[in-house]
Amino acid sequence: AQTVTQSQPEMSVQEAETVTLSCTYDTSESDYYLFWYKQPPSRQMILVIRQEAYKQQNATENRFSVNFQKAAKSFSLKISDSQLGDAAMYFCAYRSPFYGGTSGSRLTFGEGTQLTVNP
Amino acid sequence: DAEITQSPRHKITETGRQVTLACHQTWNHNNMFWYRQDLGHGLRLIHYSYGVHDTNKGEVSDGYSVSRSNTEDLPLTLESAASSQTSVYFCASSGSRGETQYFGPGTRLLVL
Numbered sequence: 168a169q170t171v172t173q174s175q176p177e178m179s180v181q182e183a184e185t186v187t188l189s190c191t192y193d194t195s196e197s198d199y200y201l202f203w204y205k206q207p208p209s210r211q212m213i214l215v216i217r218q219e220a221y222k223q224q225n226a227t228e229n230r231f232s233v234n235f236q237k238a239a240k241s242f243s244l245k246i247s248d249s250q251l252g253d254a255a256m257y258f259c260a261y262r263s264p265f266y267g268g269t270s271g272s273r274l275t276f277g278e279g280t281q282l283t284v285n286p
Numbered sequence: 287d288a289e290i291t292q293s294p295r296h297k298i299t300e301t302g303r304q305v306t307l308a309c310h311q312t313w314n315h316n317n318m319f320w321y322r323q324d325l326g327h328g329l330r331l332i333h334y335s336y337g338v339h340d341t342n343k344g345e346v347s348d349g350y351s352v353s354r355s356n357t358e359d360l361p362l363t364l365e366s367a368a369s370s371q372t373s374v375y376f377c378a379s380s381g382s383r384g385e386t387q388y389f390g391p392g393t394r395l396l397v398l
Contacts, residue, residue, distance in 0.1 A: 204389075209391075210391070210392045211389070212376060212389035212392075214386055217386060258328060273319065273331055273344070274319075274329075274331075274378075274387055276328040276329045276330075277328055278326060278328040
């Protein structure tokens with residue numbers, strides 16, 4: 168079974184600075200998907216960014232980017248120019264590949280990193 | 287716009303009572319999922335469904351059941367609520383190819 172580990176329960180960053188959240192995972196599969204979700208105090212789960220393992224290029228979404236190291240099974244999230252609205256719990260998640268038929272794969276989540284943004 | 291909704295948003299019940307949490311999505315997604323979120327555990331999968339009349343157990347399914355009679359709804363039932371089931375419950379859905387899962391707003395359940 169796949170496991171996802173977020174080793175930083177809490178992180179803090181100054182507004183406008185850059186912060187990196189860590190995530191490692193364990194899998195025997197060669198093709199898979201990785202996600203970062205953001206959960207603000209409202210508790211809504213919001214997709215931040217997604218990475219397909221077969222793609223060598225790191226995904227980016229505006230101020231959010233990932234450093235995907237497949238061999239090391241590492242998937243870190245970098246937030247540039249941090250804003251007060253970035254304060255939230257961030258979850259890393261793993262999904263197995265789509266094999267066809269009725270395979271709609273489940274997500275395996277890490278325990279989350281609570282990010283505080285200081286003004 | 288397509289969306290996924292959950293009701294009620296907050297629920298207080300007593301130990302031993304049967305409770306049903308509703309989940310409704312208008313994405314026309316085949317796949318639907320129920321998770322619970324507890325401090326220190328992230329989100330853990332309770333049950334999931336890949337289509338009408340299909341249901342599967344997740345990693346923490348004991349004490350819970352689901353049924354899928356149409357594409358839009360996957361209600362979660364706690365047969366006999368226990369204090370250990372106090373949690374925040376999230377419903378999610380995704381397309382047949384299992385792309386990105388979209389989450390509902392969550393239901394906070396307190397079992398006294």
